Amino acid sequence: MKFDVTITIALKEGMLDPEATAIRNAIANLGYRTESLRTARLFRIRLDAPDREAAKAIAQKMCERLLANPVIHRYEIEVAG
Amino acid sequence: MRFAVIRFGGSNCDRDVQYVLSDVCGVDTDLIWYKERLLRSYDALVLPGGFSYGDYLRAGAIAARTPIMDDVTRHAANGALVLGICNGAQILAESGLVPGVFTINAYPKFICRWVRVRVENATSPFTSEFRKGDVISIPIAHAEGRYVAPAAALASLNRADRVAFRFCDTNGKITDGSNPNGAAENITGVLSDTGNVLAMMPHPERSSEAVLGSTDGKKIFDSMIRHIERKA
Numbered sequence: 612m613k614f615d616v617t618i619t620i621a622l623k624e625g626m627l628d629p630e631a632t633a634i635r636n637a638i639a640n641l642g643y644r645t646e647s648l649r650t651a652r653l654f655r656i657r658l659d660a661p662d663r664e665a666a667k668a669i670a671q672k673m674c675e676r677l678l679a680n681p682v683i684h685r686y687e688i689e690v691a692g
Numbered sequence: 693m694r695f696a697v698i699r700f701g702g703s704n705c706d707r708d709v710q711y712v713l714s715d716v717c718g719v720d721t722d723l724i725w726y727k728e729r730l731l732r733s734y735d736a737l738v739l740p741g742g743f744s745y746g747d748y749l750r751a752g753a754i755a756a757r758t759p760i761m762d763d764v765t766r767h768a769a770n771g772a773l774v775l776g777i778c779n780g781a782q783i784l785a786e787s788g789l790v791p792g793v794f795t796i797n798a799y800p801k802f803i804c805r806w807v808r809v810r811v812e813n814a815t816s817p818f819t820s821e822f823r824k825g826d827v828i829s830i831p832i833a834h835a836e837g838r839y840v841a842p843a844a845a846l847a848s849l850n851r852a853d854r855v856a857f858r859f860c861d862t863n864g865k866i867t868d869g870s871n872p873n874g875a876a877e878n879i880t881g882v883l884s885d886t887g888n889v890l891a892m893m894p895h896p897e898r899s900s901e902a903v904l905g906s907t908d909g910k911k912i913f914d915s916m917i918r919h920i921e922r923k924a
Contacts, residue, residue: 626840627874629800677757680750680786682793683840 614658614666614692620679621651621686654678666690693920695721696734698764700755705741705777705897712900713738717913726755730763735920736773737764739780741833741895751794751836752782761787773817773916774889778834781882781891790882790891791849792841797834798874804833806905807872809880809894810860813853816883817919818890821911827864828908830894832872832880837893839875839882846876856890857881 622628628649635648656673660666670688679686695713699706706723713721724730730737745754755761761783768774768789776784782794797803806829811822822828841849849855858878861870871878873893881892896909 627798627838629796629798633800677753678749680753680793682791682842683795 612660612662612692614660614663614690616654616656616658616666616670617689617691618654618656618670618674618678619651619687620654620674620684621649622683623685626683663690666692693719693735693917693924694732695719695736695738696724696730697721697738697740698724698726698760699740700726700742700744700758700783702744702746703740703742703779705779705895709738709740709777709897712897712910713913716900716910717917719917724760726758726760729760730767733770734767734772736775736916737767739764739774739776739783740897741778741780744779744783747836750782750786752779752784752786755779755783756786765789768884768886768889771886771888773919775818775912775916776889776891777895777897778832778837778893781893782836784889784891785882789889790884791845792839792876792882794834794837794891794893795840796836797838797872800835802833802835803837803872804831805872806831807894808860808862808864808870809857810864810866812855812858812881813883815853816856816887816890816915818883818912818915819856820918821915825864827860827862828899828911829906830896830899830909832894834873834893837875837880838873839879839893841876846879849879849882850877852885854883854885854887855879855881856883857892857894
């Protein structure tokens with residue numbers, strides 16, 4: 612079966628996010644006030660798996676082995692299809 | 693004695709390292725394209741600086757998953773010396789050969805300048821030509837060089853004397869002001885648990901000739917050569 616997997620990878624809570632700080636400053640330059648801003652990265656992957664659980668397990672392996680760095684990242688996996 | 697410098701798509705300090713090793717230090721050094729794999733055994737491997745794979749995903753992340761890294765890991769397991777400089781350090785961290793990660797500088801811009809680092813461990817195969825506490829002059833050139841590791845990993849690095857270098861001021865003091873990228877505990881050189889792998893952000897190949905302003909970096913290559921000679 613084909614599944615559409617969405618993986619969101621973000622810095623763990625408390626990790627310094629210099630990119631977010633720079634973006635937030637730029638947003639402030641446009642005149643917007645924000646209380647906080649964090650960045651995340653989203654991967655949309657279509658893959659073949661026997662069932663939804665298997666698709667999630669594959670995505671989890673992808674996160675562990677490449678997409679996320681466990682030292683600094685946390686991730687969420689959603690499976691549709 | 694034979695060294696190899698491994699080049700990935702986007703490496704750009706490969707020839708500088710090879711030049712210093714072969715012409716300045718006088719050791720036979722092969723330049724190996726990563727797809728060629730390592731077809732013989734080497735006494736030492738160097739992963740040079742650059743922007744492998746355009747720093748896609750995370751600096752070093754893609755190169756760390758190329759098949760030649762199996763050869764690097766095997767060399768490390770067999771006791772060969774493995775030195776990762778800048779992007780090479782990021783690759784070694786991404787490969788898990790050293791703990792932690794080198795990530796986006798606290799102030800997120802590319803920093804290219806001379807810094808001072810303090811030699812914290814002068815007994816490793818990479819640092820034996822120094823004395824502990826030496827303050828050396830060496831350049832950095834990176835946007836993703838801020839060392840981050842979990843508290844437990846930092847404690848274990850300190851306990852096992854596996855921090856090779858820390859950013860410091862001209863007097864050797866470890867201060868926030870002398871920490872250009874916000875690295876945890878000013879760390880910018882980390883040894884593996886076996887001591888034969890070193891990941892460092894500063895560029896020793898750019899500080900190996902007096903004409904470039906410093907020869908402090910050459911002592912790292914000299915230490916490696918001395919270590920290999922002693923073993924032979």
